[in-house]
Amino acid sequence: MTATYTLRSKRRRATxxxxxxxxxxxxxxxxxxxxxxxxxxxxxxxHYNGIGAPTFNGLKNWSYVFNDYPLFWPALRNTLWxxxxxxxxxxxxxxxxxxxxxxIKTGTGIFRTFFYLPYLAPPxxxxxxxxxxxxxxxxxxxxxxxxVGITAPGWFTDPTWSKPALTLLAVWGIGDxxxxxxxxxxxxxxxxYEAAELDGASALQRFRFVTLPNIxxxxxxxxxxxxxxxxxxxxxxxxAGKVASGIIGGSGQQFEPGYPDKSTLTLxxxxxxxxxxxxxxxxxxxxxxxxxxxxxxxxxxxMRRRGGLIQAGE
Amino acid sequence: MSELAxxxxxxxxxxxxxxxxxxxxRRKAALEWIAVHALGVAAALFFVLPFVFVxxxxxxxxxxxxxxxxIPTHWEWSNYxxxxxxxxxxxxxxxxxxxxxxxxxxxxxxxxxVAYALAKFRFRGRNLSMMLVISMMMLxxxxxxxxxxxxxxxxxxxxxxxxxxxxxxxxxxxxxxxLLRQFLLTIPNEYLxxxxxxxCSEFRTLIKVIVPMAKPGIAAxxxxxxxxxxxxxxxxxxxxxxxPGAWTLSYGLESFKGAHHTDWNLxxxxxxxxxxxxxxxxxxxxxxxxxxxxxxxxxx
Numbered sequence: 001m002t003a004t005y006t007l008r009s010k011r012r013r014a015t016x017x018x019x020x021x022x023x024x025x026x027x028x029x030x031x032x033x034x035x036x037x038x039x040x041x042x043x044x045x046x047h048y049n050g051i052g053a054p055t056f057n058g059l060k061n062w063s064y065v066f067n068d069y070p071l072f073w074p075a076l077r078n079t080l081w082x083x084x085x086x087x088x089x090x091x092x093x094x095x096x097x098x099x100x101x102x103x104i105k106t107g108t109g110i111f112r113t114f115f116y117l118p119y120l121a122p123p124x125x126x127x128x129x130x131x132x133x134x135x136x137x138x139x140x141x142x143x144x145x146x147x148v149g150i151t152a153p154g155w156f157t158d159p160t161w162s163k164p165a166l167t168l169l170a171v172w173g174i175g176d177x178x179x180x181x182x183x184x185x186x187x188x189x190x191x192x193y194e195a196a197e198l199d200g201a202s203a204l205q206r207f208r209f210v211t212l213p214n215i216x217x218x219x220x221x222x223x224x225x226x227x228x229x230x231x232x233x234x235x236x237x238x239x240a241g242k243v244a245s246g247i248i249g250g251s252g253q254q255f256e257p258g259y260p261d262k263s264t265l266t267l268x269x270x271x272x273x274x275x276x277x278x279x280x281x282x283x284x285x286x287x288x289x290x291x292x293x294x295x296x297x298x299x300x301x302x303m304r305r306r307g308g309l310i311q312a313g314e
Numbered sequence: 315m316s317e318l319a320x321x322x323x324x325x326x327x328x329x330x331x332x333x334x335x336x337x338x339x340r341r342k343a344a345l346e347w348i349a350v351h352a353l354g355v356a357a358a359l360f361f362v363l364p365f366v367f368v369x370x371x372x373x374x375x376x377x378x379x380x381x382x383x384x385i386p387t388h389w390e391w392s393n394y395x396x397x398x399x400x401x402x403x404x405x406x407x408x409x410x411x412x413x414x415x416x417x418x419x420x421x422x423x424x425x426x427x428v429a430y431a432l433a434k435f436r437f438r439g440r441n442l443s444m445m446l447v448i449s450m451m452m453l454x455x456x457x458x459x460x461x462x463x464x465x466x467x468x469x470x471x472x473x474x475x476x477x478x479x480x481x482x483x484x485x486x487x488x489x490x491x492x493l494l495r496q497f498l499l500t501i502p503n504e505y506l507x508x509x510x511x512x513x514c515s516e517f518r519t520l521i522k523v524i525v526p527m528a529k530p531g532i533a534a535x536x537x538x539x540x541x542x543x544x545x546x547x548x549x550x551x552x553x554x555x556x557x558p559g560a561w562t563l564s565y566g567l568e569s570f571k572g573a574h575h576t577d578w579n580l581x582x583x584x585x586x587x588x589x590x591x592x593x594x595x596x597x598x599x600x601x602x603x604x605x606x607x608x609x610x611x612x613x614x
Contacts, residue, residue: 014435014437017516018435018437021427021428021430021431022427022428022432024424024425024427024428025424025425025447025491028482028485028486029446029450029486031482031485032458032462032482033446033450033453033458036461036462036465037458039460039461039464040457040458040460050468097357100350100353100354100357101354103350104350104354105347105350106347106351111354111358114358114361114362115358117361117362117596118361118364118365120541120592120596121592122545122563122564122588122589123545124545124564124588125564125588128568128581128582129364129368129582129585130364132582133364133367133368138379138380138381138382140367140384143382143384144384146382172360172361231454232454232455232456234456235547235548242568243568243571268454268548271459271460272456272459272551272552275459275460275463276463276552281460284460285460288456288457289457291454291457292454292457295452295453295454295457296449296452298452299449299452302448303445303448
């Protein structure tokens with residue numbers, strides 16, 4: 001036995017062992033990632049509506065999406081708006097709440113729970129709640145605003161206010177960022193604050209020159225993951241649009257995409273709209289690939305070898 | 315609400331030094347305490363009031379829900395009864411529990427060995443695998459939905475069921491692999507070496523040594539996965555929309571207001587019934603949850 005136990009067979013056993021442990025993911029990666037991704041690329045160059053076989057049609061889908069599909073550019077503009085405003089608001093507010101919770105000395109536990117809870121609210125439920133809270137007819141927010149003499153906007157029913165309303169909803173669910181920032185803030189070495197204080201630094205200067213440099217990787221992490229989440233932003237704008245428009249469909253019912261006036265359209269919604277409402281699988285795959293490219297650019301930013309935010313290796 | 319009372323009580327100042335400088339410092343500290351906690355209360359209101367208004371509205375009568383009143387004049391607890399009696403609502407509950415429960419078990423069982431290999435084995439392609447796992451984690455599910463839908467619906471004829479959502483979880487979930495791998499990295503290799511010296515195979519080591527030590531990580535993954543299934547809207551929308559008998563709570567809830575021409579009071583009661591379980595689970599498993607968020611966010 002020991003005689004045949006050579007280095008080579010030992011190495012082969014190790015490889016087999018690794019393969020065995022990795023096998024669930026290897027299958028999952030092939031069947032649920034690599035194969036469908038390649039299919040998406042293939043379909044994007046074909047005419048296909050689910051009936052018959054896909055037929056090659058070159059760049060037609062691509063030119064349709066970029067030149068003729070009326071929802072593509074509004075959705076891309078909305079995405080840009082959400083990246084600039086919603087992500088910024090979430091990061092700033094998350095950092096503010098994180099700072100606040102580290103300063104709160106009495107009842108920290110209950111404050112933390114209160115701040116964290118909305119993050120847990122299921123997206124559909126939270127969106128329904130906000131469509132109700134902000135509805136112009138009977139919503140409590142507008143009732144209160146009216147009482148104090150502020151003319152309240154139509155929120156989810158007004159194209160200029162629908163994205164701010166979604167931002168409000170996103171800022172409400174800040175719990176994840178609060179926890180991450182809180183951990184980062186507590187990690188800042190105390191001595192650095194003490195040294196700054198001895199040098200006569202004001203509170204603002206201490207934040208600028210001690211806190212910020214220490215937590216900047218986490219701020220970057222929050223910004224980049226926020227952008228990636230925006231690429232996936234689907235449930236909240238869709239449900240808000242559907243419920244606010246009053247046309248809520250079960251199976252197959254059509255509704256005005258991006259209600260009101262395309263203002264809540266995002267790229268993932270276009271994949272659904274093209275694929276499952278107009279059955280234009282080819283064009284749907286084009287949008288899917290645009291989405292893929294955007295998501296991967298920012299994922300690459302996260303994994304950059306030097307100064308990367310997530311380390312793939314040790 | 316004793317914690318809230320505590321919040322309102324100013325802190326006791328213990329040191330007795332009574333020099334003018336100490337007095338100024340104490341005044342400054344007290345003012346800062348008041349400012350911080352006032353801000354805290356304001357923030358808490360922002361986070362909690364939406365829940366409060368939703369619950370209050372869920373208890374209003376049909377007539378009152380059409381007004382701008384904030385507080386019910388008569389508390390209609392029967393609204394909840396009515397929601398639970400709505401055709402379909404209980405089956406949405408059952409489907410959600412099947413999806414979340416089965417999905418969670420499959421995810422943990424299939425992701426743990428992968429995470430273990432990625433954390434503790436040395437092999438070629440490990441870093442590449444890790445990068446692919448992260449890429450899968452960041453991939454919007456819509457990117458591959460057309461081929462996936464065709465696969466499940468046309469080739470396996472499983473549309474109208476939750477199987478297209480449950481079966482893939484038996485093949486490792488990228489986020490769970492990532493989170494577990496981060497956790498397993500924190501377990502010192504000495505424990506594994508000791509098990510090997512005792513003659514344990516890798517599989518036995520995983521079951522006997524790793525699983526007991528990784529319980530907090532496993533708990534966090536199970537929780538996240540349960541919440542994911544509970545909250546998932548896109549998956550059920552794609553695969554079950556044609557068959558209301560297979561809907562989950564998150565998907566069914568959206569149809570609630572339109573399909574039954576219900577007013578806000580019943581819609582909000584349904585909303586509360588979808589939110590409540592998640593929040594209850596959180597209170598029982600708070601620690602595991604927060605640990606999971608920190609682990610995926612900060613540790614590299």
